[in-house]
Amino acid sequence: MGMTIAEKILAANSGHDSVVPGQLLEVSTSWVLCHEITTPAALRMLEERGMNRVFDPERIVAVPDHSVPAMNIKAAKMYQKLKSWVHENGIRHFFDVGRGGIAHVVLENTGLIKPGETLVSGDSHTCNAGALGAFATGVGSTDLAGAIYAGKVWFKVPETMLIRVTGEMQPGTTPKDIVLEVIKRIGADGANYMVMEWVGDTIDRMDMEGRFTLTNMAIEAGGKTGIVAVDDVTRDYLAARGVTPDQYTEFTSDPDAHYKVVIDVDASKVEPTVAYPHIPSNGRVAGSDKIAVTHAYVGSCTNGRISDLREVANILRDRKIADGVQMIVVPATQAIWKQAAQEGLMEIFVDAGASVSYPSCGACLGMHSGVLGPGDVCISSSNRNFVGRMGDPSAEIYLASPATVAASAVNGFISDPRDFLAAGAAD
Numbered sequence: 450m451g452m453t454i455a456e457k458i459l460a461a462n463s464g465h466d467s468v469v470p471g472q473l474l475e476v477s478t479s480w481v482l483c484h485e486i487t488t489p490a491a492l493r494m495l496e497e498r499g500m501n502r503v504f505d506p507e508r509i510v511a512v513p514d515h516s517v518p519a520m521n522i523k524a525a526k527m528y529q530k531l532k533s534w535v536h537e538n539g540i541r542h543f544f545d546v547g548r549g550g551i552a553h554v555v556l557e558n559t560g561l562i563k564p565g566e567t568l569v570s571g572d573s574h575t576c577n578a579g580a581l582g583a584f585a586t587g588v589g590s591t592d593l594a595g596a597i598y599a600g601k602v603w604f605k606v607p608e609t610m611l612i613r614v615t616g617e618m619q620p621g622t623t624p625k626d627i628v629l630e631v632i633k634r635i636g637a638d639g640a641n642y643m644v645m646e647w648v649g650d651t652i653d654r655m656d657m658e659g660r661f662t663l664t665n666m667a668i669e670a671g672g673k674t675g676i677v678a679v680d681d682v683t684r685d686y687l688a689a690r691g692v693t694p695d696q697y698t699e700f701t702s703d704p705d706a707h708y709k710v711v712i713d714v715d716a717s718k719v720e721p722t723v724a725y726p727h728i729p730s731n732g733r734v735a736g737s738d739k740i741a742v743t744h745a746y747v748g749s750c751t752n753g754r755i756s757d758l759r760e761v762a763n764i765l766r767d768r769k770i771a772d773g774v775q776m777i778v779v780p781a782t783q784a785i786w787k788q789a790a791q792e793g794l795m796e797i798f799v800d801a802g803a804s805v806s807y808p809s810c811g812a813c814l815g816m817h818s819g820v821l822g823p824g825d826v827c828i829s830s831s832n833r834n835f836v837g838r839m840g841d842p843s844a845e846i847y848l849a850s851p852a853t854v855a856a857s858a859v860n861g862f863i864s865d866p867r868d869f870l871a872a873g874a875a876d
């Protein structure tokens with residue numbers, strides 16, 4: 450029987466010619482990504498056993514991102530732990546505060562992780578990197594410890610779900626709306642322990658930033674990871690980062706590969722979508738109800754990229770954020786921050802009355818720099834709207850595209866970004 454891309458990558462990285470779903474494998478990890486929240490626990494486990502070494506200092510990427518710059522002493526200590534470990538072990542790929550940003554977005558941009566490789570990290574959105582045709586997934590602290598020590602991890606080969614997306618996306622609709630629509634259809638557990646493989650002409654035309662948004666949210670449907678096959682879009686993205694095809698292996702799914710589920714999406718029918726509290730599968734068309742917001746957040750590993758910031762600027766240009774709304778814009782990395790500044794986007798955000806923050810996870814998970822209070826209502830470009838995710842348990846979070854967040858910030862209530870296109874503000 451044929452194999453899917455994910456099965457081929459797992460086979461190649463575990464010394465097998467072929468594998469089948471359900472098979473247990475010991476897989477070599479090409480890369481281990483470490484941030485300051487989950488890595489210290491893994492390091493403690495290793496230290497307690499006298500096993501404090503790393504499998505390969507060149508294959509570990511360390512990026513403090515959640516609680517930086519530190520907002521309290523506990524956070525400062527976690528940062529110190531990551532940093533001292535990095536120095537003691539000669540880990541070169543360390544993206545310190547001011548030189549990095551949100552780990553997943555930093556990594557995707559480095560050219561380090563390549564198609565056909567495997568990546569693990571103690572973070573559930575590690576699936577983000579699957580857009581590069583790699584097998585990337587989040588693991589718990591024990592598996593993380595094993596990966597750091599031995600460069601190996603146990604996996605049960607997942608089943609794969611095929612998501613075929615065809616047709617032209619309509620103006621105002623973005624990759625975020627596509628993934629919110631898919632999660633709405635299959636449910637927050639619809640892809641449990643499956644690989645979500647994205648194909649179709651809509652995906653072929655989509656840039657890498659959009660593809661990262663799709664694979665990033667696999668975990669919100671319970672997926673093990675998301676993946677997109679390598680094509681010219683991927684090759685060009687990698688070439689721009691100095692990576693040539695002889696440095697990586699391209700895997701494609703066989704025509705007779707086995708898919709547990711096949712989903713068809715007509716992109717031309719997908720409308721700007723908002724996931725209502727308190728689960729990402731609770732999608733409705735943007736603006737169906739007039740819901741007043743107190744906060745608007747653009748950022749996170751899902752939607753804090755330069756194309757996202759451009760979309761927001763297109764709507765905020767020559768407009769003001771509604772009175773009573775606090776808007777926070779967080780470029781995902783230092784490089785994106787600089788690019789946004791060079792393009793004049795920062796000025797547009799500030800003139801509109803938004804607060805522009807430094808690259809970090811901060812507000813996304815209610816740690817700092819934008820924590821919600823009782824009864825607050827936030828429209829967010831992030832990926833999770835669970836109870837208490839951004840702060841007080843009584844706060845409500847609505848997930849949407851950056852364009853929908855911007856339109857809602859201007860109106861003061863959840864709005865359809867297409868109304869702004871009609872007004873000629875966005876392109």
Ligand SMILES: CC(C)[C@H](C(=O)O)[C@@H](O)C(=O)O
Binds near residue numbers: 486515
């Ligand atoms: C803190 C970290 C372990 C967590 C995750 O794994 O996803 C965070 O990034 C999140 O988005 O909730």
Ligand code: SF4
Binds near residue numbers: 515574751809832
């Ligand atoms: S930006 Fe949000 S979702 Fe992404 S890694 Fe950070 S906390 Fe998790």
